[in-house]
Amino acid sequence: MPKLTVQRPSGVEEVLDVPAGDSVMEAATAAGVSEIEAICGGDMICSTCHVYVVDGPVDALPPVSDEEDEALGFVKAPREPGSRLSCQLPMSDAVDGLVVRVAPTQ
Numbered sequence: 001m002p003k004l005t006v007q008r009p010s011g012v013e014e015v016l017d018v019p020a021g022d023s024v025m026e027a028a029t030a031a032g033v034s035e036i037e038a039i040c041g042g043d044m045i046c047s048t049c050h051v052y053v054v055d056g057p058v059d060a061l062p063p064v065s066d067e068e069d070e071a072l073g074f075v076k077a078p079r080e081p082g083s084r085l086s087c088q089l090p091m092s093d094a095v096d097g098l099v100v101r102v103a104p105t106q
């Protein structure tokens with residue numbers, strides 16, 4: 001099972017074992033990371049699942065789609081080069097060891 005490290009805005013870090021196929025958003029919210037609001041449930045319309053990808057096999061992630069890029073224009077925290085919508089990041093063995101930091105505001 002691929003491992004995902006989630007850094008909360010407070011600095012607390014959690015390492016999760018995530019079933020392949022679940023998104024980073026699904027894994028984090030299931031683990032009680034309440035800072036990720038994910039109001040739309042993964043339909044890419046709320047932009048409240050903003051994370052920064054900070055380490056791990058970044059190149060194995062799917063590229064930002066046009067739709068995600070547009071939705072990232074509505075995030076409340078500053079958009080950075082590693083900004084992603086966590087609902088668009090599927091976990092798999094290829095991204096084992098991924099590290100994300102939750103944006104301070106959603």
Ligand code: FES
Pocket residue numbers: 025038039040041042043044045046047048049071085086087088
């Ligand atoms: Fe709404 Fe990701 S959960 S955009």
